[in-house]
Amino acid sequence: MGIANLRSVIRLKKKQSYKRSSPQHVAENVLNCEFSSEKPNEKWGTDVTELKYET
Template sequence: MKTLHEKVDGIFGYRQMTLHMNRKFEEKLNHKRIYRLMKVAELRSVIRVKRKQYKRSSPQHVAENLLNRAFTAKKPNEKWVTDVTEFKYGESKKAYLSAIRDLYDGSIISYVLGHSNNNQLVFKTLDQATAL
C-alpha cells in the first residue's frame, strides 16, 4: 500500500486505493479496512486545489481575416499585427502589454503598458503608432 501511495505521489485517498488494491490482488477488500490501514500507516491523500473557472467573454467585434496567414510583407508599414500579453507580478497583480509589430522586419512600432485589458489600451497603442 505504501509503494502504491508513493507511486501516485499521494493523490489516492482510501476510495481510489481500494479500487486499485482490488484490481491488483483480484480480491474484494472492504473500503473501511483500507481506510483503517491507511490511517495506521499515516498515509493521507494530497488535496488538490480546484482551478478557478473562467467565463469566456464574447468579443465586441470580430475583425475579418485580411492576412489569411500571409505573415510576410514586401515593404515597411505594409502589414502590422497587434497582440496583448498579460504579465503577473506581486501577489495578485497583473499588467498588460499591448504592442504593434511590423511584419516587414519584425520591429515593434509602438507599445503601451496598462493595468487593464480593454479596448482603450489597444486604441492608445494604435494612436501612438499612427502618430509616428
C-alpha cells in the first residue's frame, strides 16, 4: 500500500440527534391496571415507546 500510495478510508458512525418534545396527545387510562378479563380478546395492550413519523 505504501508503494502504490493507497490509504484506507475510515468512516465514523454519525450519532443520531434526538429532539426532545412533550407529548401532544396522551390517551386516557381505560384499563387502570385491571388486565384480567372474562372473555378472550376483550382487552388488548401494546407498548408504543417510540414512533417515527415525517412531518
